[in-house]
Amino acid sequence: xxxxxSKKAQLYQTAPEIVTRHDLTFWNVRAxxxxxxxxxxxxxxxxxxxxxxxRHTETHLDEYLIQFEQNAIRNGVKVHWAEDAREYNQIxxxxxxxxxxxxxxxxxxMLTEECHLNEHLQEKGIxxxxxxxxxxxxxxxxxxxxxxxxxxxxxxxxxxxDCFESTIPEYEEFKREYFRRNPQLSPDSTDCADxxxxxxxxxxxxxxxxxxxxxxxxxxxxxxxxxxxVVVCTNEGNADMSTAIPPLHIVSMGIEKLIPDYKAMAVxxxxxxxxxxxxxxxxxxxxxxxSKPGGEMHIVLVDNGRSSILTNSEHWQTLKCxxxxxxxxxxxxxxRSAGYxxxxxxxxxIGINLGMLKDPKDHSGNVSACSLCMSCDNVCPVxxxxxxQIYRWRQQLNEIGxxxxxxxxxxxxxxxxxxxxxxxTSALKAARLVNVLPDxxxxxxxxxxxxxxxxxxFPKESFHSLWKKGIENVK
Amino acid sequence: xxxKENILNRIRNASTEKFEKxxxxxxxxxxxDPVTQFINACxxxxxxxxxxxxxxxxxxxxxxxxxxxxxGVAENGCIWIxxxxxxxxxxxxxxxxxxxxxxxxxxxxMHEAYERIAASEEYFxxxxxxTFISGPSKTADIEGALVYGAQAARSVTVYLT
Numbered sequence: 001x002x003x004x005x006s007k008k009a010q011l012y013q014t015a016p017e018i019v020t021r022h023d024l025t026f027w028n029v030r031a032x033x034x035x036x037x038x039x040x041x042x043x044x045x046x047x048x049x050x051x052x053x054x055r056h057t058e059t060h061l062d063e064y065l066i067q068f069e070q071n072a073i074r075n076g077v078k079v080h081w082a083e084d085a086r087e088y089n090q091i092x093x094x095x096x097x098x099x100x101x102x103x104x105x106x107x108x109x110m111l112t113e114e115c116h117l118n119e120h121l122q123e124k125g126i127x128x129x130x131x132x133x134x135x136x137x138x139x140x141x142x143x144x145x146x147x148x149x150x151x152x153x154x155x156x157x158x159x160x161x162d163c164f165e166s167t168i169p170e171y172e173e174f175k176r177e178y179f180r181r182n183p184q185l186s187p188d189s190t191d192c193a194d195x196x197x198x199x200x201x202x203x204x205x206x207x208x209x210x211x212x213x214x215x216x217x218x219x220x221x222x223x224x225x226x227x228x229x230v231v232v233c234t235n236e237g238n239a240d241m242s243t244a245i246p247p248l249h250i251v252s253m254g255i256e257k258l259i260p261d262y263k264a265m266a267v268x269x270x271x272x273x274x275x276x277x278x279x280x281x282x283x284x285x286x287x288x289x290x291s292k293p294g295g296e297m298h299i300v301l302v303d304n305g306r307s308s309i310l311t312n313s314e315h316w317q318t319l320k321c322x323x324x325x326x327x328x329x330x331x332x333x334x335x336r337s338a339g340y341x342x343x344x345x346x347x348x349x350i351g352i353n354l355g356m357l358k359d360p361k362d363h364s365g366n367v368s369a370c371s372l373c374m375s376c377d378n379v380c381p382v383x384x385x386x387x388x389q390i391y392r393w394r395q396q397l398n399e400i401g402x403x404x405x406x407x408x409x410x411x412x413x414x415x416x417x418x419x420x421x422x423x424x425t426s427a428l429k430a431a432r433l434v435n436v437l438p439d440x441x442x443x444x445x446x447x448x449x450x451x452x453x454x455x456x457x458f459p460k461e462s463f464h465s466l467w468k469k470g471i472e473n474v475k
Numbered sequence: 476x477x478x479k480e481n482i483l484n485r486i487r488n489a490s491t492e493k494f495e496k497x498x499x500x501x502x503x504x505x506x507x508d509p510v511t512q513f514i515n516a517c518x519x520x521x522x523x524x525x526x527x528x529x530x531x532x533x534x535x536x537x538x539x540x541x542x543x544x545x546x547g548v549a550e551n552g553c554i555w556i557x558x559x560x561x562x563x564x565x566x567x568x569x570x571x572x573x574x575x576x577x578x579x580x581x582x583x584x585m586h587e588a589y590e591r592i593a594a595s596e597e598y599f600x601x602x603x604x605x606t607f608i609s610g611p612s613k614t615a616d617i618e619g620a621l622v623y624g625a626q627a628a629r630s631v632t633v634y635l636t
Contacts, residue, residue: 025619045501055494062486075603081479133625134616150616157618195617199625206626210568227599237567237612237627244564255482263499266589269607270550280520281551281585281609284627290603293561303478307485316491 003404004365009337023335025153030329032278033379046271051383053264054320058310064225064258065301071228072299075290080300085115088302092117092217092250095298096126099248101214105206107232107239108132109219110148110323111252111302113345129209131238133202140167146339148346149276149325154338157193164201170208174201206238216242218288220253221322222268223299226261229289230299233272233282240286247295251288255306256319268322271381276324309357314392318353320382327376327386333369342366349376349386356393364402367393425464432458505583509549513581514635516552521610522623523552523574523631530575530634540569544608545598546580547633548588553609554633555588558602566606567627574608575634 002010013019037043057064069079080095082088096104104121106128112118118128118139130139134152138145141163145151152160165171178200179187190197218239222231230251232239243249259265273279291297310316328334328348339347344355344363352370355363367390376386397403417424434442435458443450476484506512517523535541542565544554554574556566566572582588588607592598598605612627623629 028619040504042501042503049497049499049501052494052497053499056496059491059493060496062483065483065486081477081482083478083481087478131626132616133614137616150619152616153619160617195620196622198617199614199622203624203626210626235613235615236625238625240567240606241564241626244562244567260496262589262593263586266584266586267499267501269585269589277615280516281553281607283521283609283611283613285553285607287599287605288603289599289605292563292604293602301482303482303485307482307489310486310489310491313491316489 003368004343005337005341005369008341009333009369012337012341019336019338022154022338026147026329026335029150029278030326030379033275033326033329034278036274036278036280040270040274046267047381047383049267050271050381051320053259053267054382055317057258057260057264058256058316058319061255061258061307061310064260065255068223068225068228068258069301071225073228075228076297077228077290078296078298080298082300082302082304084304085302088115088252088300088304089117089120091300092252093121093124093126095248095250096121096215097124099215099296101126101248103127103129103209103213104215104217105129105131105209105213105242105246106217107219107234107242108135108151109217109252110346111219111254111304112217113145115252115302115304117252129206129213131206131209131236131242132234133199133236133238136202136206137163140164144340144345146347147325147328148323157195157198160198161193164198164205168201168205170205171201174204177204206241210241210245213242213246215248215250216246217250217252218243220251220257220299221272222265223253223258224261224265225258227289229287231265231269232286232288233269233284234286235277235279235283237284240284243288244292247292249288249291249295249297251297251299253299253301255301255303256321272322272324275326275379275381305358312357315353315357315389317384318350318357318389320384321350321354321380322382323350324381326379326381327384330375330379331370332373332375333371337369342369349390350384353384353386353389353393360393360400360402364393364397364400367397428462428464432460434458501586503584503586504550506549509581509583510578510635512549513547513552516549517610517633521552521631522613523610523633525633525635527635530636531573533575535573536565536569538569539571539573540565541573541575542566544574544576544580546582546588546591547576548582548585548607550584551609553585553588553607555592555598555605555607557598557605561602563602563604566608567612569628571630571632572608572611572628573632573634575636577636 080091137152146154220230221233273282334348344351352366370390374387533541533543547554611623611631612625614625
């Protein structure tokens with residue numbers, strides 16, 4: 001009866017200390033988010049405004065896309081439109097190859113993950129360097145992200161040290177530089193898995209990449225229609241390093257990222273970091289309105305299924321999502337099962353929904369990963385009705401032929417029993433037999449209710465018969 | 476038809492209910508003394524030093540660089556830095572950044588900040604870039620441990636004049 005999520009989650013549970021560490025790490029982020037929300041009297045006003053802005057923008061996306069494009073062109077930016085991942089990858093490759101680009105430095109973008117851009121460019125001989133520290137760690141370890149904001153938080157420091165040692169050729173040189181700058185530390189007694197030291201080594205490694213890259217790529221947290229600005233928010237400054245040094249800048253932007261104007265921008269700037277990491281702001285909130293002097297800036301507007309989501313009356317509101325990650329941090333199932341238990345590259349409540357919209361056949365195994373506690377609905381800054389949407393997917397599984405056959409058979413059997421009072425009463429009387437059955441039968445694979453928890457003890461008399469007796473007594 | 480037309484047509488044909496543009500007016504937080512709040516935000520959330528000494532000249536470029544900020548924001552320690560010269564890499568590539576901002580240019584919150592940017596003619600005029608910076612570059616990508624100085628400036632001093 002297991003879904004793909006529950007099978008993978010079960011494997012994850014084999015190391016309970018890792019589960020606890022993961023759970024606490026993300027619960028901590030959730031707690032920081034709460035502190036931010038509680039210290040701002042206008043918090044609910046902001047969420048309400050964000051919801052209304054997004055509802056309006058997404059349902060007038062055609063107008064805002066045209067306005068955004070016009071302003072971007074006026075600012076000297078070249079705008080491209082891609083219907084799907086294939087066209088997007090081709091456009092980016094064409095821009096890069098027409099500039100004879102050999103190496104690209106890139107800040108984190110879930111859209112490039114969605115379209116598998118890195119693999120595409122690397123196959124064509126262009127080196128792609130992810131510059132967000134978490135993203136770079138995963139790239140060097142050849143792993144996929146496990147979270148959309150903190151992609152490598154599940155990797156332990158010792159593994160990162162081992163990875164740097166074996167993949168960064170200048171590792172020893174950078175280590176010596178670290179001790180030269182920190183003379184108070186002794187190389188013999190310092191733990192080389194210390195996050196400060198590892199960050200320093202990554203800093204020197206990435207500096208070399210920025211200096212030798214021919215182009216920089218960023219995603220977009222927001223696109224402002226009224227001005228044509230692309231806004232990118234980071235804590236590390238890697239999007240700024242990626243775009244301040246190489247002459248060519250390519251922005252990859254999903255069409256749903258648009259907001260109308262600066263007034264709306266203020267609302268989202270205030271919500272994004274508070275919800276995502278529990279900070280009142282990201283360190284950098286950068287507005288790119290055009291290229292550097294003598295450089296070139298391109299924006300690729302990518303649909304890849306988004307305009308079809310807009311036609312789905314039950315699920316279009318997923319387009320309001322600004323990828324802050326708050327729904328994952330709060331989700332009890334995500335925290336205890338981690339990103340790789342989900343089949344879609346975006347995990348957690350929003351990922352369950354986006355995966356189903358992408359391809360229900362591939363991703364229906366995730367809709368079980370929800371206890372319907374609705375915590376995600378309560379933290380979502382743009383009020384996406386995440387858990388209700390997951391509930392609706394479950395109701396639709398039968399229609400789209402993806403219901404679990406065993407569950408379906410059981411619910412058909414239950415409906416047979418519940419519709420026949422006599423059968424029901426006899427079954428209830430017989431149920432007490434379970435009490436005296438040996439464990440090997442009760443906890444065999446056939447009884448799904450006996451898995452993972454102890455079976456109830458059936459009482460001598462059912463509520464049904466007690467109730468009947470009660471009525472008799474009153475009479 | 477071009478991809479652009481196909482995308483726009485699909486959006487236009489979506490029968491989803493259209494929501495009207497709502498007037499946004501947030502009763503946002505203000506502070507009795509925004510400068511004190513700004514200093515607190517710089518020191519605590521941003522992790523920047525705050526100095527009241529005479530600031531260094533704003534044309535220093537190198538390991539340590541200096542830049543003049545247009546205004547600061549009390550709620551989160553952000554300082555708006557419009558690009559003012561052809562090469563902006565010093566803002567991020569320097570090991571240390573000194574940012575000069577006037578006490579009279581501290582706003583309460585981001586709503587006031589974006590209102591000022593939208594009303595101004597001078598930002599983005601010559602160079603098409605501007606950024607809010609709040610303290611040194613940071614990361615918590617390794618096990619959630621906060622480390623200063625990921626890719627950009629490792630330390631920031633805010634000079635209040």
